[in-house]
Amino acid sequence: MRKKPFTYSALALMLFLPSFLAVPAQAATEGKVASKDEVVYATLDAGGDLNDIYVVNTFEVTHGGKILDYGDFSSVKNLTDLKKLEQEGQKVEMDAPEGKFTYQGNMKEETELPWDVAVTYSLDGKKIDPSQLAGKSGHLDISIDTAENKHTGSVFYDNYLLQVSLNLPNTYENIEAADGMVASAGKDKQITFTVMPGKEKKMSVEADVKDFEFKGVQIAAVPSTLPIDTTGTENMTDDMSELSDAIGKLNTGVADLKSGVSQLNNGAAQLRNGSAQYKNGINELNGSSSQIVGASNSIGEALRTINQSLSANPADMDLSALNELPDGLNQLADGLTQAASGLTSLQANYAQAYSALDGAMAEIPANNLTEEEIASLYKSGADPKVVDKLVASHKAAQKVKGTYANVKEAFAAVGPTLNQVSGSVNEMSSQLTSISTNLSASLQKTDMSGLAKLQKGLGELSANYVEFHSGLVKYTEGVGQLSSSYGKLHAGMAEFAGGTNQLEGGVADLHDGTSKLHQETKNLPDKMQEEINKMMSEYDKSDFKPVSFVSSKNEKVSSVQFVIKTESIEKEEKKEKKAEPKKEKGFWELLMDLFK
Structure with missing residues (x-):
């Protein structure tokens, strides 16, 4: 009764081993790229200090083959297929098929964002550490300050518009946000601020909270392409x-x-x-x-x-x-x-x-x-x-x-x-x-x-x-x-x-x-x-040509965006006792199971 399964298992093993042990050599062809997009994801702690940054790089490949990219990455990961990426210093080499090709690069620890972000919290008029804030009740004041990071270039700071948003539950009362727009978003109230290119800004949100929890501050940075209608200037x-x-x-x-x-x-x-x-x-x-x-x-x-x-x-x-x-x-x-x-x-x-x-x-x-x-x-x-x-x-x-x-x-x-x-x-x-x-x-x-x-x-x-x-x-x-x-x-x-x-x-x-x-x-x-022309030139960045965040060597960059988020502030939940995990079987054990 087990003869037939054994035959199929042996056949599978025979097919698997050659492909596993040997890869036929193929001549590498040069690929062509029409454009590259970068989305920079950054996580901050609840106070605004940087934790880590990774970048999702997306290429529009017009002809499949070997392509190169550059970045000061600590590690890289292919998000399109299972092919391995070759990394040497700041050079990343990949074999990309025609169409969209995406990979993730984790930036080194010393990498910094173009903006300094500081988030402070006060409860009933007294400053409080965010680690002590979960579950508290009272009158809360969240202050968010953005400014230029002098240690980086100013190209993004001068040309990018920041949209700063945070969500508070509808159960919170007397929500106030000077210069901010308050809107309903499902079960939450969404507060949105806009920071113009090249400008520092201090933002503040106040509310009466109960059993406080917070999903964090979200910041999106995009090139300023505000449409300025000049018909009324005449x-x-x-x-x-x-x-x-x-x-x-x-x-x-x-x-x-x-x-x-x-x-x-x-x-x-x-x-x-x-x-x-x-x-x-x-x-x-x-x-x-x-x-x-x-x-x-x-x-x-x-x-x-x-x-x-x-x-x-x-x-x-x-x-x-x-x-x-x-x-x-x-x-x-x-x-x-x-x-x-x-x-x-x-x-x-x-x-x-x-x-x-x-x-x-x-x-x-x-x-x-x-x-x-x-x-x-x-x-x-x-x-x-x-x-x-x-x-x-x-x-x-x-x-x-x-x-x-x-x-x-x-x-x-x-x-x-x-x-x-x-x-x-x-x-x-x-x-x-x-x-x-x-x-x-x-x-x-x-x-x-x-x-x-x-x-x-x-x-x-x-x-x-x-x-x-x-x-x-x-x-x-x-x-x-x-x-x-x-x-x-x-x-x-x-x-x-x-x-x-x-x-x-x-x-x-x-x-x-x-x-x-x-x-x-x-x-x-x-x-x-x-003055109108000066204002338009100050805020209309339609002539801005995107540059790579990860390396100045990268070409054909069509867009660079930033998605920045602070950690959530949540109450600790009682941890349930988990069962001991089963010991995973090794390869040879699994292989031997095929014969049982």
Whole structure:
């Protein structure tokens, strides 16, 4: 009954032994490779320190045969078939069939990743070692820091984008991740961060955990091929062009404002100077009023004395004293004429100053900036200090214009009043001159026979002079009041002139600021386009040509990717007692079993 199995077993042994003991020699042919892909797998401990690295190398073989690869491997393993790989130093030789051929290379211990990764854990605000964290409960903070490894080349750090992700069970509450995206992934919450090429980043995840376990941090590093849509940049540069044009118009408007304020300041200065002359003149006139009144009073007394003397004893009257009266009247008339001349000159200066002031006020724009327009200025990117000066100057100018509008009627009434007062003084001077002339003529023609007629005329003159003197007193009282009131008006004009001078200085500073702002922003669209291009060149790595991670000698590398993972943090489970393993049979024992 065992003969037949023995026959089959012997036959199998006969077929097996020759193929096992001898391999026919074949001439090796040269293979051809179209491309090579590398996937770098790295495992880290829970704190981010590197444990080991191995690389899966995949070739696209267009013609089967012997191919070479290079890498600083501690060992290699064929993942495609059972053929042995030949390793000599950094050179790996393999007989690859047509199609995809894959082998694994385990990197030597001294190999490092292009990134430094540090993972720290805090529980309830206190740092905790990850080995002590499994099964704990409380408020957990996981911090992940990535930075450039200065001991390696920067080609991967500068061109690769990192996607850092970690999963937490849905049972954990109050999950927060600043700058991270939180999404549901089955029974877990997946938190994902993105680290741009050439950038360091600190990431943090917080949660309230119970009976903590953690699957670890996963990091994928791939070339940055972010699609950057530039269609919207045209609208942005157009907006910047509008802003630049608006700043240019603003600068032109401030220049016009500067010119108008300068005219206003000149007009205010002229007004102040004219007002000072008027004030001095009215003060001098007021100062001489007592002299005029005294002289007039003396003339009145003289007229009454003469009239009484003529009435009491005309025969004994000495007319020589009467001859001095016309001279006194002429002197008084001359004083009034000089006062009228001063008032006329004052009126001319005032009219000139008032005209300059009125013109300067008209130059100030009447349009008031709205709160929305002011807010737009602050949002435009202009220097806030310059905008503050602009707004303050604008408000001051509008206040001055409003104040002037309220007092314009008072300013306008000064000129006609001065004309009226000057005319009245001239009229009084003319009356005194006429009285003096008539009196002098009467005295020259009068003798004792006409004394009665002279007495009558002097009586009428004395009576009329009382009325004239009363009017003169009222006039001097009015001059006194005008002098007192105008002192206050002049003080206001001087203060106004000082304010316009400060305003001119402020607007000049403002114009300097807007000019600089205009110079800095007139090419704003071009500068913005340059920044956009710079940003695109910084993050768009579409022109990056992959290089091998394992050796610079490798060619035709089409892609290199990194898959990095930290160890999980798990609770220890009770180990079940395992049965003693059966001793495996050796080759000869198995061979002998074929004959049983």
